[in-house]
Amino acid sequence: MQIKFKLWLEENGGVAFAEGRRMLLEAVDRLGSLNAAAKELGMSYRAAWGKIKATEKALGIRLLDVTTGGKGGGGATLTAEARELILKYKKFSDRMTSLMEKEFRHIFVSTKQ
Amino acid sequence: MQIKFKLWLEENGGVAFAEGRRMLLEAVDRLGSLNAAAKELGMSYRAAWGKIKATEKALGIRLLDVTTGGKGGGGATLTAEARELILKYKKFSDRMTSLMEKEFRHIFVSTKQ
């Protein structure tokens, strides 16, 4: 038996940000393009773009600075708000994962009764 | 912006227990019948029974002692294993909820940068 959990940020009852979107943004940061990031994560550009837009709408911030045209057709880079969001989310998520496992062991494994 | 999370116990990759099943078992304990418990939670008997069975199969334990016939048609009461599971789950869940909110405030609200 093992514990699993999923956490996400909400705004007005809708999912605003979670693990998948964090990975997506990190890939964009690394690759300089939303299209390339989507490919790397094995999802369609359409799906990736939709998630970004959903977060932008929910939180009322822009996540990407985009350009079209030029050598390579264009690209996308992270805004300062996006970087801050990633940082905080990662910090929070890592901390929760650690606490979760520790508490789980404490209550479900070592504890008798 | 607020944090949300869902946690559940898994066994062999399948959901074994989570909040909904805890509420269901607690209702059975209070009402003495799975049918009555399902009604109270606004779900069909079929759905409630299916969840109980799924947990029993996943964890390899019995959750309910059942009888049929007699005054009232029968009923169900919790096994000792069911009570233990509820207790541990509640303890764990409550602790996580508390930690989650505290950490969330710490990282997303009060922290600057």
Add this chain to the structure above:
DNA sequence: TCACATTATGCCTTAAACGACATAACGATG
């Protein structure tokens, strides 16, 4: 032995999340 309220279970329908397809717009570069 009949009635009744419960447990027990197969099966089909429906809802909703998710991703894919198609198509437009953009604009620096050559």
Add this chain to the structure above:
DNA sequence: CATCGTTATGTCGTTTAAGGCATAATGTGA
């Protein structure tokens, strides 16, 4: 000014999970 690879977006199909319908089985009490 044509090309190319990107961003942008509506729409539609598919898969999967959740729930409901129908029906059997149980066994005590009247």
